Amino acid sequence: MLGYLLTHHRWIFVCLLLLPVSAVYKVFFYVRNKIVFWLASAPKLHTKRVREIQRQIRQWGSRETKRFMCTGRPGWLTMCIKVGRYKETYQKIDINLHDVLNIDETRQVVRVEPLVTMGQVTSLLNPLGWTLPVVPELDDLTVGGLIMGCGIETSSHKYGLFQHVCVSFELVLADGSLVWCSKVNSFACIVFKALKVLGSVLVTKMPL
DSSP states (O other): OHHHHHHHOHHHHIIIIIHHHHHHHHHHHHHHHHHHHHHTOHHHHHHHHHHHHHHHHHHHHTSSSOOOEEEOOOGGGSSOOSOOGGGGTSEEEOOOOOOEEEEETTTTEEEEOTTOBHHHHHHHHGGGTOOOSSOOSOTTOBHHHHHHTGGGGOEETTTEEGGGGOOEEEEEOTTSOEEEEESSSTTHHHHHHHTTSSSSSEEEEEEO
């Protein structure tokens, strides 16, 4: 009976349950993100959160029998309708990095964590009269996902793909080490590798 209703009368659940819950969820996180940015609490917590990620990876590396790693982000938060069954057997790494850290108006650079969405970035930049050189079209796309996924092909003839507008990256490598890399420092080669490995490293912070 339930299967029949979900298949043939799904609008009932969408209108009476999913839409109201989605609206409340979006309002809650919109207010939450604004408060966190105004209080400037995210930069103070960023280092602690990154160390927790490093701890999880080093703990994974110390085990004799290793499973593949993946992020602990639940499937219902992703943009793909495919159910990620692989997360049931992979080692999940919890990543609590979803805040805009700061906006440097002098350098015109915004520092963000990987789970920041396009909606968060544009809502903060629009009042300043700014925008990113390359803006993917969906608000729920995350910065980290766009970097690893080549910006879902959103591109600019002048600026390139989304990852090409990033100034630098803070990365946690598979051994748990933390590196800061840009196009001009000693870790420059990692930048270009990070854009192609589709998740083999964890991007923890990037200036756009």
